[in-house]
Amino acid sequence: MSNRRNFIKTTALSATAATFYPVISRGEKIFFNDLPEANTLPVGIADYTFLHFDIPQSIQMMQRLELHFMSIKDFHLPLDSSRAKIDEVLKQYRDGGITIYGVGVIYMKTKDAVDQAFEYAKKVGVPVIIGVPDHDLIDYAEEKVKAYDIKLAIHNHGPEDKLYPNPTDVYDRVKNRDSRMGLCLDIGHARRAGVDPSKAVLQYGKRIFDLHIKDVTKGEKDGQAIEVGRGIIDFKAFVKALRKINYPGHCSIEFEKDMKDPLPGIAESVGYFKGVKAGTV
Amino acid sequence: MSNRRNFIKTTALSATAATFYPVISRGEKIFFNDLPEANTLPVGIADYTFLHFDIPQSIQMMQRLELHFMSIKDFHLPLDSSRAKIDEVLKQYRDGGITIYGVGVIYMKTKDAVDQAFEYAKKVGVPVIIGVPDHDLIDYAEEKVKAYDIKLAIHNHGPEDKLYPNPTDVYDRVKNRDSRMGLCLDIGHARRAGVDPSKAVLQYGKRIFDLHIKDVTKGEKDGQAIEVGRGIIDFKAFVKALRKINYPGHCSIEFEKDMKDPLPGIAESVGYFKGVKAGTV
Secondary structure (H helix, E strand, O other), rough: HHHHHHHHOOEEEOOOOEEEEEEEEOOEEEEEOOOOHHOOOEEEEEEHHOOOOOOOHHHHHHHOOOEEEHHHOOOOOOOOOOOHHHHHHHHHHHHHOOEEEEEEEEOOOOHHHHHHHHHHHHHOOOOOOEEOOOOOOOHHHHHHHHHHHOEEEEEEEOOOOOOOHHHHHHHHHHHOOOOOOOEEEHHHHHOOOOOOOOHHHHHHHHHHEEEEEOOOOOOOOOOOOOOOOOOOOOHHHHHHHHHHHHOOOOOEOOOOOOOOOOHHHHHHHHHHHHHHHOOOO | HHHHHHHHHOOOOOOOOEEEEEEEOOOEEEEEEEOOHHHHOOOEEEEHHHOOOOHHHHHHHHHHOOOOEEEOOOOOOOOOOOOHHHHHHHHHHHHHOOEEEEEEEEEEEEEEHHHHHHHHHHHHHHOOOEEHHHHOHHHOOOOHHHHHHHEEEEEEEOOOOOOOOOOOHHHHHOOOOOOOEEEEEHHHHHOOOOOOOOHHHHHHHHHHEEEEOOOEEOOOOOOOOOOOOOOOOOOOHHHHHHHHHHOOOOOOOOOOOOOOOOOOHHHHHHHHHHHHHHHOO
16 A cells, blocks of 8 residues: 555656556546556547447447547536536446546637636546647636646647647647646647657657547548548557657547448557557567 | 569469469459568458358448458358359459458368369369368368369367367378468467467468468467457467468458457457558568
C-alpha cells in the first residue's frame, strides 16, 4: 500500500513516463505501473464513431471488440446534464466494462461555454477535455485548466477549418502555456492538412494528451475517411513515434466511414492498429 | 511479352522466391514480379469461414474487407459439379473480384476420392488441393500430384485428430516425396497441438503451400478459436518466419468463432494480420 502511495505521489497529472499512466474515472484513480507491452498504447474509441447509436448499442460494439476506454461525446451525455443523469450514464458504461477517460470534442465559443465544459468534465470525473476553444478564449481556458487541474487537449481539424486547420496551429498556441494545455492530435485531419502524423508526434511530444486515430484516402482536403491500414498513413512510423515519446494516453479510433454500419470497419481498424503495435514491439 | 514468357519459363510451380509467385485461376496464369511489400503475403480467406453463408453473401463480405483470394470449400462448389456448374460459380467469384486459388479441405478416404479431388481441382483450374488423404492413400495421391502437376497441401488438425494431429505428422510423411507434396499449415490446430507456428514455418519451409490463419485461446486440446491477435499465437514471430522463408503463397484467414455473424471477427483478424505485416516490414 505504501508503494501505491509513493506511486501516486510521484505521478503528477502532467507526467508522461511510459511505464505508468493514470486512468481516472469519477475521481477514482487507478494506476498501472510497468504495464506489460501488450497494455501500452491502449486502444479506445472516440465516441463520435457512434453518432448513430445509443449507449447500449455503443457498449455492445465496444464489448465485442474488447475495448474498454472511450472519450464521450455530448450526444450521449449532454453538457448540461444533471448529476443524476451523469451518474446514470457513467454507470451504464462502467457496468459494460468501459472507462470514460475524456469528454469531447466540445466547442467553446463563449466564456460560458468554457465554464460549462470544465464544470461538466469535473462532474464526469475525467482528467482531460478534448476541446475547440475560439482563439480569444484560450487565455480564459488556461485559467480554468489551472483552477480545475483538468487538461485541455485542443483538437485539430483539417485544411477547411477556420480555427485549427492543422496540429501546428494548436501547438503554436499552447507551447508556452501551462503544461496541461495541449493537443488531441487527429491524425486523419492532420494528414489531410499535409502534416505527417509521426512527425507531429515527435515534434509535439508531451503536449499530446489524446489521439483520434483514423486513416484517409489522400493527403489533401478532400481525402476521405477509410479503415485504418487501407489509406496513406504510415502506421508503423506513427506507432514507433508514439513509443519514442513514451505517449502515456489512449489511442482512440475515430471511424467516420459507413457510420450507420460501422462495426466491421471499426473492427478492422482496431485490429490493424493492434497488429502494428504487436509488429513493432 | 517475351519478358513474360521468360518469366513463366523460369517460374516452376515449386519455386518459392518471394519476389514472384503465380496466381492461377482457371488455367489463366498471372505473375507478379517484384511485388511491392504491401502485396507480399497476400491475405485471403479459407472458405470454411463462410459455412453458414451462400456465395453472394460470402462475396459481399470479402468485398467489404477488400479480400481477393479464397480457397473454396465443397459446400459452395460440390466435388461432383458439372463443368457448367463450375463455370457458373467461378464466374460469380471472378465478377466479385475474387480469385479461387485452391480447393479444400477435401477428405480422401478412398482411391475414388483421390481421383475425384484431382479431377475437380483440374476443372476448377487451381494449382493446389488442400486435402486430408488417409495414410495408405498418400502413395496414390503422390502419383496423382505428378500426373496432374497439382500440388497437394495436407492439412493438419489438432491433438484430437486421428490422421494428422499436428503439422509434424504431415511433414514427416511428405518430406521425402515429390516437391509438390506439402502442407497447409493450420496454425490454430498446430498451436493447440503444442507446435509453435513460427518454428513450424522455419522447419517446413518450402513444403508449406497454404496457411489457415487463426488464433486460439490456449495451447491445449480445448483451446478455442478467437479473433487473430486476441489469443496466444505470436504473430510477429510468425510473420517474420514467413518472410524468412520467402513464403510465396496466400495467408488465408479461417475464422471459426461467431460463425453465424462472423464479419466483425474476420475484419478484426484481417486488420490485425495486415497490421503485423505493416509493423514488421
